[in-house]
Amino acid sequence: MAMRHRIRQGFRTSRVMPKTTRLILSSSRFPGTVRRSALQWIAADVVVPFEAGGFRPQFVRPMAFIKSPVLQVMHRPFKGTQGLVKIVEDYTVALIALLLTAPIMLAASIAIRLDDGSPILFRQPRTGFNSKPFLIYKFRTMTVDVADDGSAGTKRDNQRITRIGRFLRRTSIDELPQLFNVLRGEMSIVGPRPHVANMRVGEGVYSDVVLQYAARHRIKPGITGWAQINGMRGGIDSMEKANLGAELDLFYIANWSLRFDIRIMLITVVHSLVGRNVF
Numbered sequence: 001m002a003m004r005h006r007i008r009q010g011f012r013t014s015r016v017m018p019k020t021t022r023l024i025l026s027s028s029r030f031p032g033t034v035r036r037s038a039l040q041w042i043a044a045d046v047v048v049p050f051e052a053g054g055f056r057p058q059f060v061r062p063m064a065f066i067k068s069p070v071l072q073v074m075h076r077p078f079k080g081t082q083g084l085v086k087i088v089e090d091y092t093v094a095l096i097a098l099l100l101t102a103p104i105m106l107a108a109s110i111a112i113r114l115d116d117g118s119p120i121l122f123r124q125p126r127t128g129f130n131s132k133p134f135l136i137y138k139f140r141t142m143t144v145d146v147a148d149d150g151s152a153g154t155k156r157d158n159q160r161i162t163r164i165g166r167f168l169r170r171t172s173i174d175e176l177p178q179l180f181n182v183l184r185g186e187m188s189i190v191g192p193r194p195h196v197a198n199m200r201v202g203e204g205v206y207s208d209v210v211l212q213y214a215a216r217h218r219i220k221p222g223i224t225g226w227a228q229i230n231g232m233r234g235g236i237d238s239m240e241k242a243n244l245g246a247e248l249d250l251f252y253i254a255n256w257s258l259r260f261d262i263r264i265m266l267i268t269v270v271h272s273l274v275g276r277n278v279f
Contacts, residue, residue: 076218077218077219077253077256078219078256082256085258086188086256086261089189089258089261090182090188090189091182091183093182093189093265094179094182094183094189095183097176097179097189098179098183101176101179104173104176105139105173105176105177108139108164108168108173108174108176109139111164112139112140112162112164112165112168115162115163115164116140116143116162116164116165119140119144120139120140121137121138121139121140121177122137122138122139122140122141122142122174123135123136123137124136124138124196125196125197126194126195126196126197126221127194127195127196127197127217127221128186128187128194128217128220128221129186129217129218129219129220129221130217130218131214131217133197134181134186134187134194136178136181136186136187136194137177137178137180137181138174138175138177138178139165139168139173139174139176139177140165141161141162141164141165141166141168141169141174142158142160142161142162142165143160143162145160171273172273175223178223179223181223182223185220186220187220187221187222187223188219188220188221188222188223189222189223189224189261189265190222190223190224190225190226190252190261190264190265191219191220191221191222191225191252192216192217192219192221192222192225192227192249192252192253193221193222193225193227193228193232194221199236201236201237201238201239201242202238202239202242206236206242209239209242210239210242210243210246212246212247212250213242213246215246215249215250215253216246216249216250216253218253219253224264224265224268224272225248225249225252225264226248226249226251226252226260226264227244227245227248227249227252228268228272229264229267229268229271229272230248231244232244232245232248233272252264
């Protein structure tokens with residue numbers, strides 16, 4: 001456990017690794033369970049050295065690294081053309097969405113100011129790509145409480161939700177400022193939702209109690225996502241829901257395509273902006 005913690009902390013402190021990074025993993029240094037859990041914290045190509053000797057692997061990719069044979073067992077998502085397509089998609093959709101929703105955002109800003117004063121925007125540290133923290137933007141929908149770090153989430157009947165805030169949350173208008181996070185390169189339109197670093201599920205922290213949770217940070221977080229349109233809005237209040245959310249996010253990462261993103265965006269606009277679980 002101590003070794004796993006040290007490796008994980010090392011990957012966390014490295015934050016964003018260069019795009020060309022390949023991590024060579026020696027099987028003699030760390031136990032397999034430690035390697036699997038720790039490697040989920042980074043977005044990099046992961047290779048392991050092996051002796052070729054006539055062996056022809058069928059389910060992993062053989063390649064050469066510094067003239068030595070290696071097997072690629074993990075790959076960084078959104079490399080090359082995929083990464084370019086994702087960036088173009090994010091900036092194009094964000095700019096169009098800002099133009100279309102500018103009157104709504106202006107009206108929301110005025111309503112918050114008249115109803116509850118300032119601040120109009122809510123800023124909170126969230127965990128982003130490669131576990132790098134960033135400030136997420138939302139319209140403020142609750143009275144200010146400096147002691148609330150967000151780790152417990154927000155319940156439907158929270159008394160701090162303001163009159164205007166309840167409407168903004170039920171219509172998802174409070175999420176619109178995240179379009180600026182997309183333009184800042186901190187988020188994508190589609191991706192796993194960003195959580196606070198110490199978000200709690202049951203008796204533990206989400207990143208500790210759900211092993212595959214860390215792998216969500218191998219890509220940028222999103223405003224909407226595959227998990228959100230499959231019942232994950234409205235808070236994560238059980239281990240079952242926590243595990244399901246991580247599985248849905250990993251499915252998205254493994255099966256990404258431009259068509260998949262368009263499908264998620266259309267379903268979000270048509271079915272997921274309002275509803276019983278949106279609060």
